[in-house]
Structure formats: C-alpha cells, structure tokens
Amino acid sequence: MRHRSYRWLNALSPVQLIVIFYASAVLLATILIGLPLSHQSGVTLSFIDVVFTAVSAVSVTGLTVVPTADTFSTFGVFVIAFVLQFGGIGIMAIGTFIWIVLGKKIGLRERRLIMTDQNQTTFQGMVKLIKQILALILTIELIGFLVLGTYFLQYYDSWQQAYFQGFFASISATTNGGFDITGQSLIPFKDDYFVQFIHMVLIMFGAIGFPVLIEVREYLFAKTEERRFMRFSLFTKVTTLTFFLLVIFGTVVIALLEFQYFFADKKWHEILFYSLFQSITTRSGGLSTMDVSQFTEQTELVMSALMFIGASPSSVGGGIRTTSFALVIIFVLTFARGQQRIHIFGREVHNDDLNKAVVVTIMAVITVSTSVILLTITESFPLTEIIFEVTSAFGTVGLSLGITPDLSTIGKVTIIILMFIGRIGILSFLFTFKKEKKGNYHYPTERIIIG
Amino acid sequence: MRHRSYRWLNALSPVQLIVIFYASAVLLATILIGLPLSHQSGVTLSFIDVVFTAVSAVSVTGLTVVPTADTFSTFGVFVIAFVLQFGGIGIMAIGTFIWIVLGKKIGLRERRLIMTDQNQTTFQGMVKLIKQILALILTIELIGFLVLGTYFLQYYDSWQQAYFQGFFASISATTNGGFDITGQSLIPFKDDYFVQFIHMVLIMFGAIGFPVLIEVREYLFAKTEERRFMRFSLFTKVTTLTFFLLVIFGTVVIALLEFQYFFADKKWHEILFYSLFQSITTRSGGLSTMDVSQFTEQTELVMSALMFIGASPSSVGGGIRTTSFALVIIFVLTFARGQQRIHIFGREVHNDDLNKAVVVTIMAVITVSTSVILLTITESFPLTEIIFEVTSAFGTVGLSLGITPDLSTIGKVTIIILMFIGRIGILSFLFTFKKEKKGNYHYPTERIIIG
Numbered sequence A, B: 001m002r003h004r005s006y007r008w009l010n011a012l013s014p015v016q017l018i019v020i021f022y023a024s025a026v027l028l029a030t031i032l033i034g035l036p037l038s039h040q041s042g043v044t045l046s047f048i049d050v051v052f053t054a055v056s057a058v059s060v061t062g063l064t065v066v067p068t069a070d071t072f073s074t075f076g077v078f079v080i081a082f083v084l085q086f087g088g089i090g091i092m093a094i095g096t097f098i099w100i101v102l103g104k105k106i107g108l109r110e111r112r113l114i115m116t117d118q119n120q121t122t123f124q125g126m127v128k129l130i131k132q133i134l135a136l137i138l139t140i141e142l143i144g145f146l147v148l149g150t151y152f153l154q155y156y157d158s159w160q161q162a163y164f165q166g167f168f169a170s171i172s173a174t175t176n177g178g179f180d181i182t183g184q185s186l187i188p189f190k191d192d193y194f195v196q197f198i199h200m201v202l203i204m205f206g207a208i209g210f211p212v213l214i215e216v217r218e219y220l221f222a223k224t225e226e227r228r229f230m231r232f233s234l235f236t237k238v239t240t241l242t243f244f245l246l247v248i249f250g251t252v253v254i255a256l257l258e259f260q261y262f263f264a265d266k267k268w269h270e271i272l273f274y275s276l277f278q279s280i281t282t283r284s285g286g287l288s289t290m291d292v293s294q295f296t297e298q299t300e301l302v303m304s305a306l307m308f309i310g311a312s313p314s315s316v317g318g319g320i321r322t323t324s325f326a327l328v329i330i331f332v333l334t335f336a337r338g339q340q341r342i343h344i345f346g347r348e349v350h351n352d353d354l355n356k357a358v359v360v361t362i363m364a365v366i367t368v369s370t371s372v373i374l375l376t377i378t379e380s381f382p383l384t385e386i387i388f389e390v391t392s393a394f395g396t397v398g399l400s401l402g403i404t405p406d407l408s409t410i411g412k413v414t415i416i417i418l419m420f421i422g423r424i425g426i427l428s429f430l431f432t433f434k435k436e437k438k439g440n441y442h443y444p445t446e447r448i449i450i451g
C-alpha cells in the first residue's frame, strides 16, 4: 500500500508536487485558523472566510475579509504569523530545513523539488541555499523584531504589547505578509518615519529575491582579495536594477499624479514618504501608511500596473515578476532596433528564458483580464476597485480599496485562486496539468530566473 | 533642388514613407472636411473636431465628435465617403492604381512600398495584387450599393434619397468606415434582418483581409482540374479560422452575458441577430443595430477585448490583428505542452513571425493601458467607457458608449493618435523612427502576415 502511494508520487512532476504541498499548507492553515481557539470569544467565521484567510496567509498576500485584530485571539495571531512564515520562506525551504535537522539524506529528487520551488535551474548547492535563506530571513526578522519591539515601547502601555506588535510587524513586513494587528495597517505610524523606514527595509529584504540577498551577503563577507574575482550573477543585476527602477518610477508617478489632490496640503517630506512607501508596498508588501482609496483613480490604476508586475522571482512576492517584465521590455526594444539577439550587461539572454517571460506575461494578461470581467459580473463595485483587487491578489500584494470583505462568494473564490496562482507563479500553474518529461532539467549555467 | 528632395526621400524607410503618405492623407482630408462647403449652413466646427473627423475617416474608424448627418452637407458626406474609400483600400493601393492608369512604370522601390503597406513579404505580383484588390472592393461596393439602394426605396420618399443612403451605407460597411448618415447607426433597421445581413456580409468582406478574398476568388474561378493543385496559404487558413472563431465566441458570450439583461424581453431571433451583429461589428465594422451603452458592463468589457484583437491584417481593420492573436495563443499552448516548435496546419511557424506577433501584442497592451490611464487623468467618465473608447480607437472599430463628443482636447488628441496607430499598425509605428537596414527584405516564401 505504501509502495503504491510512493509510485503515485513519483509519477508526479516537481511542479505538481509543489502545488500539492502548497494546497496541503492551505488545508493545514484552514484547520488552524478555523479552530475556535484562534478566534476571539463571540466571533464566528464562515467557511469561505476561513479558507480566504488561510490562502491569503499561505500566499503572503494580506487581503483580509475580516479585521485581523478584532477577529483572532492571541493564539490566532500567532497561527497567522506562523503561516506567513511558512508561506513566505517557502514550504520547501522549511521542509528541507526539517529534513536536515532530522538528519535525513537529501537526495536528487528532493533537491529537484526545492529547485523548482525556488525557481533555480541547477541542482548544485540547493541545500546550502535553503540553509542560507533560512538563516538570512530569520536574522533579518530577529533584528526587525528587536528594533521595532524596543521602539514600540513608547507607543504601548506594556513591554509585552510592544514586543508582540514588534514580533508580528517584523514577520508581516519581512515575509511581505501584509497582515496587520493595528486594525488599520501602518496608518497609526503615518508621521513616524523611523517605523516606516524599518518597514520599507524589511519589505525590500523579502521582495528583492533570496539569491540577491545571498550574493550580496557573500560579497560583503568576502576578503578584499576575493572580491576582485567575484561578480554578481546576471539574475541579480537584472532583477535588482528592475526592482529599484520600478520603485523610483512608482514614487515619482504617485507624487506627480497626487500633487494637486491627496498631496495638495502636504509638506515635501510627507509627499516623499507617502509616495515612496506606497511605491515600495506595491512590489508586494501590502502594508500602507494611508487609505489608498483616498488616491485618485489614475494613481490607483498605476498602482494596479505596478502590482501586476510584482516582486522579484525567488522572493516572497508575486505578479509576473521583475525579470519577466524586464526581459519583455528589453525584447521589444531590441526588436524595435532591428536586432535579433538580446544582450543585457554584456551577456546574451537565453531564448528559453525569453520564451518563458513572454508566456508568463501573456498568460498573466489573460488571467487578470478574465478575472476582472468575471468580477464585474458577480460584484457591483466600480471597475477600478475590481482591477485594483484583482492585481493586488495576483501580485500577492494585499492592498485593497476596501471591497474585500463585501465580495460575493464567487468573488472570494476568484481572489483565492488568484492569490494561489500569484504565489506558485503562473508558469507553475501552467505546468501543473502537464506530464513530466525526462531530461528537461539540464541547462547551461548562466540563466535568468523567470516568474 | 529636386534632386536633393529625392535623395531625402530615398533615405526614408518604406514604413516612414507610408506614415508620411497617411499623414498627408490626413492633411488633405482635414482641408476637405474643413471647407465651409462641406458643412451644413450655420454649422461651425472647431479645428480639433475637423482633424478628429479627418483621422477617423482616413483610419476608417468611425468615431465621431459631431453627428455626421446634422453637421455635413451632401458635398461633405461625399467627401467623407471619398476619404473612407481612400483610407480603407489603402493609399498605396490607390496610388499604384493611379500610377498604372497614368502608364507609369512600377519599379522595385514602389513595389516595396506597396509591399509594406499591404503587409506582404514578397515583391512578386504586388501590382497584380493591388489591381485585384481594387477590382474586388469596387465590385463588392457596387453590388452593395445596388442592393441596398434598391431595397431602401421602401424606406425613403425619393429614389435619390434611397440610393444616396445605399451608396454611403455600402461604402461605410465595406470599408468598415463605421460612419452613418442615419443619425443613429443601424438602429433604424434593428428589425430589418435583410439590411443587417447585407451589412454583415459587406463588413466581413472588408475585415477578413484582401489576400483571403483574392485566394477565395481564384479558387472559385479556377477550373475543376486546376483546383486539385490549389491550396490556400497558411495565412488565409489562420486568419480566416481565427476571424470566424472570434465571431462565434463573441456571439455566444454576448448572448449569455445579456440573457438576463438586455435580452430579457427579446425573442430568440432578436437575441441571435443582436449578438451576431454586435460580435461582427467589433472585428472592425463599427456600425451597430443598438445603443451599445445599454449592454451590461461585462459585455462592454468583452467587446473591448474583441476590439483590441481587431480584424485580419491587410484588411481595412485595426487592432493587434487576428494573426498576432492566434500566434500568441498557439505559442502559449505549445509552450504549455513543453514543445519547442510551433505548428499550424502541418506547417512550422517562422520564428520571426512569432517575435513580431509577441512584440505587437506587448506593445498594444502597453499603448492601450497607458492611454486608458492618461484618459482617467484628463476625463471624468467611468473607467469602462474610457476602456471601450480607447480599444475602439486602437481597433479602428468606431463603437462608442457615447463619450466621444464630450472628450477634452487632450482626450481627443489621444484618440486621434490611437486611430492613426491602429490604422498603420503598431509595428509600422514602432519602425517609423528606425533607420532602414539593407537586406531586410529577403524572406522564405511561406510566411504569415502579422499586425
């Protein structure tokens, strides 16, 4: 019997296994979040709302159908923080860690699974990579927890409250979870630039991509003579440049579009921090220092476009990912110049990677458009609010113009599916129903990670 | 002096020349439509409205800022019909025809120009092609004129009126011009299925692509023994299949989405004809048997998506074109199956064609999204109405939810640019600013025409 189930598992492709693992995580999260122990006394949650919260947490999106602070008990908040951690770092990373701790041998098959989950194209160093990711993220979170918790002492009556807030805020920001237990995101800290700065740094650590963090860490800890021989990978260069260009673009556009509206009575530093924070949060963070529904429609649509692009691959974020966006734009520009081969930073881009980027982008446009039209049928909200909600779910961002709790059941199911697709990536989603082919896993070394 | 200007002309790429020719046509149309002789007495038109009408006619879009029947004199209506004819069949086709009539020798350079305008990839038979196009379109229009004019005798008081209506209706339908002189499109004929049927046939003749018409004509006129050796080109198969699949898809979706709304009190044949006509008209026709603003928001968004796709290449229509859409979808499906090479109808698609299709689609998504966001800044209409207007202009369709006359000047300029890009094609637009390279015009024979 056990033998048979093993053979059934072996017939699945790595992508199918990843999807099954994420689905199992959703199931586990649903059970934990559905426990009466997780709710405040007197609160009852409908099944769809429990599933919604579970998927939102596993996919580190942060869209909420119920106010977290008023609905969940302290135990429930810990459960959500745990699920965010689980979803954010990736089930496979944590799974590998457990295997290592338990002294299990990591075979080729397990390595391949991890490879797929982290979008890596080579087997080598996978286990080392996972260890590094875990160490890095936990270190970042610990520092965030200590800094924020200590700083929050001035805001809260007891040290327990302050460090509890710091604990949750650090995890929610670093995993880009987007959940809050303040009841109104970061609006209570709209004038506290220190809190905002720490949050921006933590969000960027989560959204910029684990391989980038690891390369930067290796560079920083290397000896001076070693550094001369080190070079950053093509992936790190492309994704980091794109990431920061998008942040700058978002900041400038939000500032310009709101200059006469939301920013009309604001000081220069308020305009800077509001624009910068809301630009960074569209990469995947989902926390906000203001009620984004106060922005004009045009700003909300630009933010939707930014959320559609999303964060870096191999990060806690979703969307089509920065590399897909960069490759597709560079492809169009190269084509317009009448050139055939695509070069970035003196390297030629592999045709397979370009194809992946194009497929991801086209599939994403179709998925998002179809979802928007479906929601115009089932919901009665203005189109802008629906587009914002759909791109926020697909980008696993978690910002909302406020319609999430009032969605119909079909609307909630649609958003649940979008968050799930956003997390596993649209390519994985596409390959879920595909039979595995042998020999697909040997590629040359200098490749770019796509969506 | 003359020599110098010739050298300047020779330095331009074919695409640049085509754009200059179309721009000249807009200039000529602007002058003609701006003539007081073209207006009814007492009517004064602003400059931007004259330019808008001129571009709308040259690009055979049919969006109008002023009601055609109430604004233009009989002379003005003839001018518009003339400009529609000019724009619809293509300036180069008419230009070649004039060259032929004037006994001019058609050299390689001129052939190449025509080639670019008609999206053809080989020089051979270009002149013959243009002659065939002109003969075909004029024959179709003549038959349309006679049939409609004669049939209209029952609707109008005098035979002059009936045949004048028939003349304009036949040109407007065949060129997919979308203009009407009834004052309310085809709504007066909403119960006359004969008029609707003739219009649908004429619209399809214009939108299905000239090469398709010519191949079908050759096939029909061939002897039985010749037919056995004839085969339709890959282009004809792909574009025709896609065209009709889109028509069927549109009909079914409109019928389903409006079943409980606009169609709630309609009989089955009304539902069929309303759905079918509005589906066909989104290919590029622009005429309508109803006020499309009576449809639900979801139907309007589906129609926007259909208008974004548009008509066949080398037709009077715009959009990303049926071939781009088909190739991109087939590319995604092929990729999802893990295959490398793209096969349609037993032929392999050339990689260059696929690249073109992808670039067209990506560029179109960016152009349309940017225009929509720009219009949300300058206009105060609901987002759905703006999306509908923008895709209608880009697809040179000409349907509107009624906001065209009330657009701001920036809004009108945006729509003007979109109609122009829609007509010349987004690839031509992309290459307008590119210097020509030698040796770009030799391709293998079995190619597909893209966008």
Ligand SMILES: [K+]
Binding pocket: A060, A061, A062, A176, A177, A178, A284, A285, A286, A396, A397, A398
């Ligand atoms: K998030």
Ligand SMILES: [K+]
Binding pocket: B060, B061, B062, B176, B177, B178, B284, B285, B286, B396, B397, B398
């Ligand atoms: K039209």
